[in-house]
Amino acid sequence: MEPNSSKWVAGHVASLPKSGIRDFFELVAKMKGREVISLGVGEPDFATPWHIREAAIYSLEKGRTFYTSNLGSPELRREISRYVSREFGIDYRSDDQVIVTVGVSEALDLAFRAFLNPGDKVMYHQPCYVSYHPSIGLAHGEAIPVPTYAKDGFALTAEALEEAWQPGAKILMLNLPCNPTGGTCSREQLEKIAAFAVEKDLLVLSDEIYSELTFEGEHTSIATFPGMWERTIFLHGFSKAYAMTGWRIGYACGPTALIDAMMKVHQYAMMCASIIAQDAAVEALRNGDDAVANMREQYHRRRDLVIRRFNEMGLDCHSPRGSFYAFPSVAGTGMTEAQFAQGLLETRKVAVVPGTAFGPGGKNHVRACFATGYEDLMVACDRMERFIAESDRS
Amino acid sequence: MNPVLKLLLEGGSLSTAQMAQVAGLSEAEVEQHLDQLKQDKILLGWRPVLDLSREAAADAAVEAVIEVKITPERGGGFDRLAERTARFDEVHTCMLVSGGYDLLVIVRGRSLQKVAAFVSEKLSTIEGVLSTSTHFILRYYKDQGFMLGTDESSGQRLDVAP
Numbered sequence: 047m048e049p050n051s052s053k054w055v056a057g058h059v060a061s062l063p064k065s066g067i068r069d070f071f072e073l074v075a076k077m078k079g080r081e082v083i084s085l086g087v088g089e090p091d092f093a094t095p096w097h098i099r100e101a102a103i104y105s106l107e108k109g110r111t112f113y114t115s116n117l118g119s120p121e122l123r124r125e126i127s128r129y130v131s132r133e134f135g136i137d138y139r140s141d142d143q144v145i146v147t148v149g150v151s152e153a154l155d156l157a158f159r160a161f162l163n164p165g166d167k168v169m170y171h172q173p174c175y176v177s178y179h180p181s182i183g184l185a186h187g188e189a190i191p192v193p194t195y196a197k198d199g200f201a202l203t204a205e206a207l208e209e210a211w212q213p214g215a216k217i218l219m220l221n222l223p224c225n226p227t228g229g230t231c232s233r234e235q236l237e238k239i240a241a242f243a244v245e246k247d248l249l250v251l252s253d254e255i256y257s258e259l260t261f262e263g264e265h266t267s268i269a270t271f272p273g274m275w276e277r278t279i280f281l282h283g284f285s286k287a288y289a290m291t292g293w294r295i296g297y298a299c300g301p302t303a304l305i306d307a308m309m310k311v312h313q314y315a316m317m318c319a320s321i322i323a324q325d326a327a328v329e330a331l332r333n334g335d336d337a338v339a340n341m342r343e344q345y346h347r348r349r350d351l352v353i354r355r356f357n358e359m360g361l362d363c364h365s366p367r368g369s370f371y372a373f374p375s376v377a378g379t380g381m382t383e384a385q386f387a388q389g390l391l392e393t394r395k396v397a398v399v400p401g402t403a404f405g406p407g408g409k410n411h412v413r414a415c416f417a418t419g420y421e422d423l424m425v426a427c428d429r430m431e432r433f434i435a436e437s438d439r440s
Numbered sequence: 441m442n443p444v445l446k447l448l449l450e451g452g453s454l455s456t457a458q459m460a461q462v463a464g465l466s467e468a469e470v471e472q473h474l475d476q477l478k479q480d481k482i483l484l485g486w487r488p489v490l491d492l493s494r495e496a497a498a499d500a501a502v503e504a505v506i507e508v509k510i511t512p513e514r515g516g517g518f519d520r521l522a523e524r525t526a527r528f529d530e531v532h533t534c535m536l537v538s539g540g541y542d543l544l545v546i547v548r549g550r551s552l553q554k555v556a557a558f559v560s561e562k563l564s565t566i567e568g569v570l571s572t573s574t575h576f577i578l579r580y581y582k583d584q585g586f587m588l589g590t591d592e593s594s595g596q597r598l599d600v601a602p
């Protein structure tokens with residue numbers, strides 16, 4: 047027994063709710079070994095392409111086991127600068143406008159800690175990635191969730207932003223394409239959001255980790271609109287496009303003064319990202335285009351498959367323009383998202399995540415990740431179909 | 441590109457019904473595409489990829505790669521001799537290559553002796569065959585895109601992750 051040791055936990059941490067995904071994880075863990083097909087993951091099913099792994103092995107062989115510069119190895123920053131210019135049309139100097147981080151998660155934490163004074167407000171669209179709300183709280187900021195709706199394909203609209211805005215709002219947090227909804231914004235919508243950010247003088251943190259997994263049309267970064275470069279932190283990483291989740295490597299680009307502020311936090315908290323992961327990332331940027339295109343094509347076809355099947359079985363589901371998540375509504379089944387996810391797991395051994403794990407806006411929805419092989423996807427769809435048919439009868 | 445051909449090139453082993461789902465076609469349409477590919481002599485047949493080092497699959501387990509030098513002929517080049525070589529049942533694969541020899545031939549047999557006998561009695565005695573150099577295969581590490589013996593799956597992923 048540890049009597050009353052919890053008294054030492056900081057108040058704002060103690061009051062932080064545990065991730066809703068955690069509860070569901072425990073539930074799935076109990077079913078382990080009983081042929082559960084999991085659509086509950088948030089990462090690619092591909093292992094990192096071999097040429098990238100091989101570059102990391104080579105790096106170790108050469109004895110590259112030291113710290114790098116706080117900002118990240120100059121080599122990697124140069125490649126990032128080139129890549130972001132080539133793929134997104136945004137120019138950042140590798141010397142002082144790029145910082146390499148331990149995944150986008152760290153970059154996000156750095157940004158909140160570097161830019162928020164206690165009580166500053168952060169607007170973000172919701173349902174959203176599980177860590178946005180807690181990260182804001184940990185940096186003593188105040189969260190202003192902005193709802194997105196199934197009828198818009200979960201795209202964020204300037205109107206919703208306008209409505210949710212409060213005095214004291216300082217940061218606008220974007221994640222397009224979005225985990226968990228796969229929502230994206232059209233160029234016109236994005237233009238309006240940019241104008242809104244300029245009008246309200248907001249700093250924009252743009253998490254574009256799923257941008258390479260855009261299936262239709264071109265991905266546009268909000269940083270490319272007039273007046274946006276100077277107020278945008280562009281967040282990106284290697285986890286999704288290059289299937290490098292476990293390497294924990296990402297980056298942030300932005301105006302010098304802002305990157306400098308993030309670097310201050312980073313240098314004391316983290317020193318630098320792992321050099322092995324940095325060397326692997328250099329290889330990914332130099333020679334990884336084909337592997338990315340190949341994986342995107344696979345996800346694209348899987349998306350078409352699951353979206354078609356979901357709609358056929360009565361789960362209303364918009365076709366996400368990007369990411370590897372489908373976010374169908376389970377309202378038609380008469381079950382709540384939690385009942386649906388739990389029932390499906392227990393009776394048919396398929397794991398999907400209740401939408402409310404991503405905020406209250408995920409009510410009546412579940413997240414199904416289609417980063418899983420065809421065979422398993424088809425079996426999972428068959429099982430879901432049976433589950434729905436059976437629950438209809440009862 | 442023919443969507444079914446695309447799936448075949450990826451090397452999966454989907455059934456017709458599964459291909460239909462993945463490609464968003466009806467089963468009848470997939471059958472049609474497959475028939476067309478057969479008619480066009482693009483799809484020649486189906487074969488499993490087996491790990492022949494496993495005992496259960498060890499029948500016909502001896503394989504040799506043979507470099508063959510041949511004399512090209514007026515009018516036909518290498519074709520007549522290459523086809524003549526290829527027609528033997530023992531020959532699994534036969535191709536014309538650039539470099540220090542002309543044909544690269546893969547031969548399969550039940551035993552080392554059988555393969556050796558094929559080379560010395562059949563292959564090297566064909567008129568026009570100048571020389572052969574036989575390499576017995578000791579071990580496969582990768583065959584037709586499949587890694588052998590190394591298990592690399594996504595089974596180590598967490599079941600639920602943000």
